[in-house]
Amino acid sequence: MVLSSQKRVTAPSLKTAKVLRGQLGKVPSIDWSKNGEYLLSACTDDFLLVWDPKTYNRVALIPVPNIWVMSCAFSPDTSTAAAGGLNNVCRITRLDSEEISSFDLLGHSGFISSCRYINENRLLTSSGDNTCKLWDLQTQQAVSTFEGHERDVMQIAVHDAQPQTFVSGSLDGSCRVWDVRTAKCAATLVSTKITEYNAVTMSPFIHCFASAGENGIASAFDIRALGQTFEYENPQGTMLSCITYSASGRLLFAGNGSSSCNVWDTVTQTSVANLQGHEKPLSCVAMHPDGTTLASSSLDESIRLWHM
Template sequence: MLQLLKRVINVDKELKDCAEQINHLKLKLNEKRKSEKTYFESKEIKVPTKEFEVKVKLESHSGKVYGVNWHHDSKHLFSIAQDARLIVWDTCSKTIKKSLNLSNSWMLASAVSPSGTLTAVGGLDNLCTIYDVSDAFGLTPMPKEESESDQGQYILQGHEGYVSSCKFLNEDTIVTTSGDLTVGYWNITKERIISTSEGHTGDVMSVCVDPSSHLVITGSFDSTAKVWDDRTPKKWMLNFAGFHTSDINWLNNITFFKKKKTVCVYVYIYVYIYVLLFCTSVHLFPNKRSFVTGSDDSTCRLFDLRAYRQMAIYSNRTHTSVQMVDTSVSGCYIFVDDDDANSIIALNTLNTKEVYVLTHTQRARRMQVSPSGHALATGCWDFHIRLWA
């Protein structure tokens, strides 16, 4: 009995010691958080003097470029534009490897599969259409039931709103976000939806994925970013709310037209223009433990998944809405758009300062860093695609 009492007393003492240590660590953590800004500002960070330059300009589209996606070989590039064409480019020779006529010109989203043989597009037709482009790389394409060459290999139908973004998890699965406030997970070959993530209260505008860890991160007009696991997509794991302050929820009012399936061309065109001008963007950081968001509140923010908190705030110099974000492969730079100056701004990740300005003749609507990290592709409203290095 005495031994039992001694054990209880010892456990009680250990618990008190642990509580004291926890309180001490909390105080140190709060002090560290308060000193973070001063620490970064005091650091002298060397910036390379050599500026980004336009190395290649691709000219063939006859409409505003709304999507650019790199092939995994960092040599070929996929683009979609308002001329209702999808082009596969060889960026080294500046030649077109393949050109497809899309079903309509109101496209918002595009993606390339991990193998590079499939490409997906989505837009105001509420569909995600997947094309086989194997023949562009000298491979034999999959057989199709339709003889028409520009017919999609697979057509994923099920969203009640426009498809705003899409990303491949693998060759058989793709994730789509929509104006119907949902995130869809699709079996490509069976052309059916596997599951749906619901939880956003605004149009879901962007998605980034990490297949190795099953992470899916979405950004929405409700000013939040949510983290999901594609194995259990019914409930989010983390909800980053209360950081962005953009207020564009009025767009939800037009959901009535979409759900009632009323044909309203003017409403769709209005949505299309608005979405292209004010879209929320999310991008996974190279370390796969953080992600970056861009919003209509003129800020770009870096969040850490492990700490479940905001790490830094970035803004472009004209304080216009941030519609696109991307990062260099090293994580040294964060790229954001600046519509007022028709440019892309490169920001230093650590000190949040502007490093480079990539100037365009008109709005640069899409961008993506190549997998090798050697080039940045930007799609512009002047119908051209520029490769910066």
């Protein structure tokens, strides 16, 4: 199939639907529930907020004191939420009971940069201590530690259809593919231009992923080929802080330090939009499971929902 024959995706199909305000501080992280019914946001004032994207209302306020939240995640069945913080702790809070109950996962010696469930009982975390860990939530203990990065691990990404592997991106200038079953590194991938990775995301195609660099470059990799497939450069020249794909894999979204979100067409490998509206750098972008809405969070204490 010839690239030039592909229909170009146009920017007018991306419009802001709603701005979710009323956050309790900056919003470093957001996560959709698997069924798409709720959006979880982390606030730097040590709260998790749950939003109804249909009514745009906040439906739950969950205190997570004394951890200085940096990352958050819903469990697959939305019964619990994870919150990772600057105090090296990941806190698990139950959401399916009237009374709030929680427990802490202890073992990292650096901040928790991201957390991702692989099922209801297993959670992955990445940390500023250069490692990732796999946790058993029933025993509340780490069952594996993934070592090899030489600097802070900034994010991990897992594909729902292949939870036995995950990807990590680090400030050491490498992305690593890990085997959950053996706790071993299966591959190390590097870009020709990126020296520090801030974020990684899995493609809907399972065997591919994309990364966001501190120098404003986004790179895509094919795990099977063990190589880079293409790269994009932020026209604003500022760092890329977060990244995600559209549900089809056609579009790649990357939030930047200029308070906007770059949108690239992965087929024609061209820039198709620059989503503007936030007033400070973006911290996270997340696609709704049905592919109809992109959520973006920012240090301006707001979340924006963009209709596809």
